Amino acid sequence: MRLSARVDYALRAAAELAVSGSSPVTAVQLAEAQQIPPKFLENILGQLRRSGLVRSQRGPEGGYWLARPAGEISLADIIRAIDGPLLGVRGERPEQVGYRGAAHSLQEVWIALRASERGILESVTLGHLASGRLPEPVAELTKDPAAWQSPSLI
Secondary structure (H helix, E strand, C coil), X not given: CCCCHHHHHHHHHHHHHHHHCCCCECHHHHHHHHCCCHHHHHHHHHXXXXXXXXXXXXXXXXXXXXXXXXXXXXXXXXXXXXXXXXXXXXXECHHHCCCCHHHCCHHHHHHHHHHHHHHHHCXXXXXXXXXXXXCHHHHHHHCCHHHHCCCCCC
């Protein structure tokens, strides 16, 4: 799975909003806190606002805040708002692709991969990030030393 810079920035900014509670936070404050290019972040915050995940207010007392409680916004919600569906194959949903012959089972692999991604990304919320405590099944996966190692590219 590859996450775009836009998704990475969106998740980091949303995590900052989660710890700020209901107080508005300016784009500049978010950009500085997470070292995100401010102009890039403005566009991302606009996408999150249009998707209903973030609210905004203009003016001297303005800024951004989460539209729902942090515990009700999953990482998957943020990813979908920025980049669309969690898994695509050549721009299509995995249930819409088909293969022949020896590659026939690939479709099932893509469906299983999407289900696995959903299992993690839909279970972790901005509330978890704000508290620093991930759901136990997710935290358990990180305890495996092999999870921290990059596979050899040889």
